[in-house]
Amino acid sequence: MEVITGKYISRRTALRGLGATVALPFLDAMIPAGSLWAKTRAGALTDRTRFVAIEMVHGAAGSNELGASKFLWAPEAVGRDFDLSPSSLSPLDPWRDYLTIISNTDVQNAEAQSAREIGGDHFRSSAVFLTQQHPKQTEGSDVRVGVSMDQIYAERYGQDTPIPSLQLCIENVDQAGGCAYGYACVYTDTISWKSETEPLPMIRDPRVAFDQLFGAGGTAEARAQRRRTDRSILDWITQEVAELKDELGMADRRRMDQYLDNIREIERRIQMIEAHNTSGEPRELPTAPAGVPDAFEEHVKLMFDLQVLAFQTDMTRVFSFKMGRDGSGRVYPDSGVDSAFHPASHHGGQEKRVLDFAKINRYHVSMLPYFLEKLASIDEGGQSLLDKSMIMYGSPMGDSNLHNHKRCPLFVVGGANGQLPGNVHIKAPDGTPMANVLLTLMHKLGMDDITEFGDATGDFSFTAD
Numbered sequence: 001m002e003v004i005t006g007k008y009i010s011r012r013t014a015l016r017g018l019g020a021t022v023a024l025p026f027l028d029a030m031i032p033a034g035s036l037w038a039k040t041r042a043g044a045l046t047d048r049t050r051f052v053a054i055e056m057v058h059g060a061a062g063s064n065e066l067g068a069s070k071f072l073w074a075p076e077a078v079g080r081d082f083d084l085s086p087s088s089l090s091p092l093d094p095w096r097d098y099l100t101i102i103s104n105t106d107v108q109n110a111e112a113q114s115a116r117e118i119g120g121d122h123f124r125s126s127a128v129f130l131t132q133q134h135p136k137q138t139e140g141s142d143v144r145v146g147v148s149m150d151q152i153y154a155e156r157y158g159q160d161t162p163i164p165s166l167q168l169c170i171e172n173v174d175q176a177g178g179c180a181y182g183y184a185c186v187y188t189d190t191i192s193w194k195s196e197t198e199p200l201p202m203i204r205d206p207r208v209a210f211d212q213l214f215g216a217g218g219t220a221e222a223r224a225q226r227r228r229t230d231r232s233i234l235d236w237i238t239q240e241v242a243e244l245k246d247e248l249g250m251a252d253r254r255r256m257d258q259y260l261d262n263i264r265e266i267e268r269r270i271q272m273i274e275a276h277n278t279s280g281e282p283r284e285l286p287t288a289p290a291g292v293p294d295a296f297e298e299h300v301k302l303m304f305d306l307q308v309l310a311f312q313t314d315m316t317r318v319f320s321f322k323m324g325r326d327g328s329g330r331v332y333p334d335s336g337v338d339s340a341f342h343p344a345s346h347h348g349g350q351e352k353r354v355l356d357f358a359k360i361n362r363y364h365v366s367m368l369p370y371f372l373e374k375l376a377s378i379d380e381g382g383q384s385l386l387d388k389s390m391i392m393y394g395s396p397m398g399d400s401n402l403h404n405h406k407r408c409p410l411f412v413v414g415g416a417n418g419q420l421p422g423n424v425h426i427k428a429p430d431g432t433p434m435a436n437v438l439l440t441l442m443h444k445l446g447m448d449d450i451t452e453f454g455d456a457t458g459d460f461s462f463t464a465d
Contacts, residue, residue: 011314015244017236021215023162023313024244025259026380027252047381048157049417049445050311050318050389053150055129055191055396056365057324058122058345060088060409061358063398066349072358073409074103075425079464082425088361089411095372098386100412100462101425105434107396107405109134109455120181121403122326127187127199129396130320132435132454137182146454148193149438151200153445154318165318166310167192168209168303169202170296171325172288192320202322206302207270207291213306213315214263232267234260259312266305273298296332297367304371311385312378323364326397335363345400357400361409368393372413387415390445394434408434412441419444424464436460 009029015022062073073089075082082101084090092099110128112118117137127135133146150165158164173189192200203209214233234241241260245253270291277283277290284294293299303321310316324330329340337344337356344360347353368391375386394410397403412420428437435454440462442450 009244009247013244015237015240016215017233017238017240019215020233020236022233022237022263023315025255025312025378026314027248027255029248029252031381047388047417048317049419050385051150051153051445052307052319052321052389052391053130053148053191054321054323054391054393055126056361056393056409057126057322057326057328057395057397058342059395059397059400060361061347061354062088062361063407063409064347064349064354064401065399066351067354067358068407070354072354073361074101074407074427078425078427080423080425088358088365090362091366091369092411092413095369095413097422098372098413098415098420099424100420100422102410102412102428102437102460103425104407104428104430105410105432105437106398107132107408107434109435110396110405116182119403120183121397121405123179123181123183123185123188125188125326125396125405126191126322127193129191129394130438131193132433132438132456133196135183135187139179139182139184141184142197143184143186143199144196145187145193146196148191148320149442149453150192150318150320151194152442152447152450156447157445158316158318161314161316163212163310163316165192165200165320166209166212166307166316167200167202167320167322168307169204169322170299170303171204171322171328171330173202173204173322173325188326191322202320205289205291206293206299206306207274207289209303209306210267210270213310213313232264234264234267262305262309266302266309269302296330297334300367301370304367304374307371308374308378308385311375311389312380323367332360332363335360347401349401365393368413375414383415388417389414390416390420390441392441396434410434410437416444421462421464424462426462426464428460432460433457 011030013024060073061067071086075084075087084093107128109132110125124135127145130148130150131146136144154165179185186199190199190202194200273293274290307319327342331340337359344357347357372386375389376384378385391413395408398406398408433455435456437460439453439456440460
């Protein structure tokens with residue numbers, strides 16, 4: 001435990017026990033006496049904007065001509081006086097002060113560029129989302145696309161965190177080789193690319209993500225042995241916690257207690273899921289790892305909780321989160337629709353089916369407020385984590401029925417350290433590349449020197465007309 005008695009605690013202090021490393025949340029004790037927060041190293045580290053890129057695949061009902069006329073995604077009014085009630089974004093209305101909607105942008109590099117690429121949109125789109133580059137058509141290992149936005153940020157500002165970035169997903173992504181239409185499965189398996197030829201694997205199992213964040217055992221065997229003891233990782237650092245709390249003030253002790261309670265609760269939930277999934281009871285997802293909940297909402301919330309803990313401890317500042325898979329046959333009964341996702345997305349332009357797909361879109365968006373509330377509840381130097389976060393949610397596809405990439409859904413939530421206006425809907429001029437928006441968001445993340453990204457033609461104005 002790296003505590004210097006009589007001085008301040010380093011932002012990088014960690015409590016270490018057998019097979020466990022638990023980083024600390026922000027504490028008042030991390031500010032040297034008499035120092036201004038912003039001028040401390042802890043302040044410089046912690047005030048860097050946290051970035052989350054969320055892909056919900058296969059477009060939205062509001063990108064269809066009928067859906068657009070009914071404002072099923074983008075609201076009718078541009079500017080600040082917009083109504084979200086007809087839209088799949090309605091669950092975000094309580095958070096509109098943090099919400100920036102960008103509508104009417106295109107992802108041209110996800111379109112087929114030759115006759116042999118026609119039909120391959122499902123197996124091309126996800127690779128384009130954060131790279132805005134056109135993937136090389138191949139079923140071999142010679143894949144090529146571009147460096148993704150999250151990895152550009154991680155390379156620039158994630159190297160001083162224990163984990164530069166983490167990649168999470170909900171759907172199955174353990175395919176290999178070729179998928180269809182001449183594309184390697186990796187193009188649809190990930191949205192994060194460290195280099196043009198280096199896709200990053202995504203973690204589906206919350207247990208794996210938890211163990212990465214808390215260094216729970218150096219090897220798979222050590223982790224398995226620790227779990228067989230049926231003890232919490234916190235049980236291995238009891239003495240270290242007690243010693244640290246002796247040096248903290250009352251406010252910091254309360255923060256520590258709440259933080260440790262959150263870790264224990266998340267670990268308990270994972271343990272309960274694993275116990276149920278290995279009990280021999282029938283599963284809805286029989287091939288999924290034991291740590292993966294069968295229920296979509298439970299899985300998503302658990303992944304969001306892990307992201308909050310990671311941001312709170314500054315273990316990482318960068319997440320990519322792939323919440324679906326284009327061809328998924330998953331049913332979301334809580335959406336009010338009993339059709340499977342992919343068949344529902346091919347609605348044929350029929351009004352009832354378009355409206356049903358919009359309900360599924362709304363259900364997916366409704367997962368976000370849980371995450372936003374958690375971030376908003378954590379104070380860090382006088383601001384909430386939500387004020388310090390940029391959460392981008394979108395899809396590289398527009399009208400899923402036609403497999404086109406126009407009027408693609410996109411919004412951003414979070415204060416981004418004062419870089420985003422909030423409570424605004426900005427409609428881009430026809431033909432605007434989504435890459436323009438991502439390029440400008442990179443500038444708002446502090447990477448002003450980047451002038452080219454994908455097929456961007458210039459900066460994007462976040463000022464409402």
